[in-house]
Amino acid sequence: MAVSDQLAALNRCPVHFTKKLSGPVYAAGIEVLQLNVGKRCNLFCRHCHVEAGDKRKEIMSAETLDMCLEVIRANDNISVIDITGGAPEMNPGVKEFIEKATKLGTRLIVRSNLAILAEQEYSEFIDIYAQNKVEIVASLPDCDENRANRQRGKGFFAKFIQAAKILNEKGYAKEKSDLVINLVHNPLGAYLPANQKSLEQNYKLILKNKYDIDFNSLFCINNMPVGRYLDFLLTSGNYDEYMYELLQAFNPTALENVMCRTMVSVAWNGRLFDCDFNQMLNMPVSSRYSDHISSFDMEKLSGRPIVLHNHCYGCTAGAGSSCQGALE
Amino acid sequence: MASNYYEPEDLADFSNITEYAQDQGAKFFDYYGVSTSAGRLSEREKTLIALTVAMTQNCPYCIDAYTNKCLSLGISEDEMMEAVHVGASIMAGITLVHSTQMRKIIRKKSM
Ligand code: SF4
Ligand code: SF4
Numbered sequence: 001m002a003v004s005d006q007l008a009a010l011n012r013c014p015v016h017f018t019k020k021l022s023g024p025v026y027a028a029g030i031e032v033l034q035l036n037v038g039k040r041c042n043l044f045c046r047h048c049h050v051e052a053g054d055k056r057k058e059i060m061s062a063e064t065l066d067m068c069l070e071v072i073r074a075n076d077n078i079s080v081i082d083i084t085g086g087a088p089e090m091n092p093g094v095k096e097f098i099e100k101a102t103k104l105g106t107r108l109i110v111r112s113n114l115a116i117l118a119e120q121e122y123s124e125f126i127d128i129y130a131q132n133k134v135e136i137v138a139s140l141p142d143c144d145e146n147r148a149n150r151q152r153g154k155g156f157f158a159k160f161i162q163a164a165k166i167l168n169e170k171g172y173a174k175e176k177s178d179l180v181i182n183l184v185h186n187p188l189g190a191y192l193p194a195n196q197k198s199l200e201q202n203y204k205l206i207l208k209n210k211y212d213i214d215f216n217s218l219f220c221i222n223n224m225p226v227g228r229y230l231d232f233l234l235t236s237g238n239y240d241e242y243m244y245e246l247l248q249a250f251n252p253t254a255l256e257n258v259m260c261r262t263m264v265s266v267a268w269n270g271r272l273f274d275c276d277f278n279q280m281l282n283m284p285v286s287s288r289y290s291d292h293i294s295s296f297d298m299e300k301l302s303g304r305p306i307v308l309h310n311h312c313y314g315c316t317a318g319a320g321s322s323c324q325g326a327l328e
Numbered sequence: 329m330a331s332n333y334y335e336p337e338d339l340a341d342f343s344n345i346t347e348y349a350q351d352q353g354a355k356f357f358d359y360y361g362v363s364t365s366a367g368r369l370s371e372r373e374k375t376l377i378a379l380t381v382a383m384t385q386n387c388p389y390c391i392d393a394y395t396n397k398c399l400s401l402g403i404s405e406d407e408m409m410e411a412v413h414v415g416a417s418i419m420a421g422i423t424l425v426h427s428t429q430m431r432k433i434i435r436k437k438s439m
């Protein structure tokens with residue numbers, strides 16, 4: 001969907017997000033550097049806010065990856081590197097980046113769809129992740145094959161299970177192991193997820209009993225009205241109702257903890273954003289606070305005002321939502 | 329008066345039923361909260377029961393609320409439909425079992 005159409009749709013929301021606030025929201029330091037290493041992906045999920053797919057050409061260059069590494073090296077308070085995409089594995093520079101980043105000792109998270117690890121060409125990442133103690137975050141919208149495939153495409157579920165089994169064999173989510181794999185649940189339609197703990201119990205029960213798969217925690221993430229999911233909301237006639245639901249569920253406490261307050265998100269071309277959603281809506285950090293990884297200014301960025309729009313209701317609805325799941 | 333007896337937006341008014349009778353309303357919400365949240369039965373089981381009652385009582389508000397809650401909990405369409413059939417068959421049974429009264433009267437009154 002064109003960015004202008006997305007913004008036009010978001011503008012239709014009856015109460016602008018900023019009207020719910022007493023003033024601007026400012027960052028409170030930077031602990032997480034999130035890198036969107038490219039929009040290329042082996043999957044073509046129906047809710048994807050990145051609108052990723054195998055035809056996408058936007059890939060973070062080795063040079064930009066190096067600049068990110070430099071920023072992390074120079075700034076001790078960045079304690080988490082969070083790699084996302086697309087499928088991060090499809091960026092040819094990511095392997096080397098992981099190896100170099102591990103040497104810095106910074107906690108490293110990769111958001112993988114797992115299905116890609118079942119493909120011969122990318123299976124080496126299983127060992128790369130395990131050897132470098134990469135924390136894996138993997139989306140599984142439902143424990144039922146048909147329902148999961150409905151969102152993430154035919155054949156997804158079987159590959160996911162295949163890769164998860166191998167990761168368990170390597171030690172992921174096993175007792176006394178420091179290898180962590182967390183799963184993400186996001187709803188399969190125009191509604192909000194239920195309580196995270198309750199869904200986690202259910203996931204653990206089904207995945208263990210039916211597939212003998214272990215994982216550490218389940219994160220529930222609201223679907224954000226951005227990209228393909230916004231398109232789905234509009235074409236299915238659910239947009240107004242969904243936005244109303246988000247608006248009704250606005251939780252000011254969740255606002256305190258929204259992820260953009262402690263994160264900077266780097267786009268494939270090095271531009272800086274408050275989060276991955278702002279990337280897709282082309283709403284960058286103002287150049288006054290530095291807007292490119294090549295001019296990263298920790299001091300200025302640490303107190304920058306966050307660029308907000310009506311998609312932000314997705315982060316503040318109910319228990320709140322972030323890349324690490326519910327905020328409460 | 330609204331054009332329909334049931335307006336979808338009115339569901340949001342549920343929390344205001346305490347109006348004019350605060351004490352009773354507040355006590356109802358305490359009771360409602362405790363009864364519908366997880367106990368010996370899981371949240372999923374209780375939500376399916378609530379959905380089934382909503383269906384049998386033809387309450388559009390509760391059907392809306394509990395269908396959405398089932399979806400949020402990851403309850404599948406076939407699980408929901410099975411629950412509806414439990415409600416439908418029990419309702420059918422309740423109707424049919426009352427034919428006992430009818431048949432007793434028929435037997436007594438007929439020559
Ligand atoms: S949601 Fe993730 S796995 Fe699916 S298409 Fe988008 S980037 Fe790829
Ligand atoms: S969507 Fe809005 S509130 Fe959420 S992380 Fe991005 S900028 Fe912050």
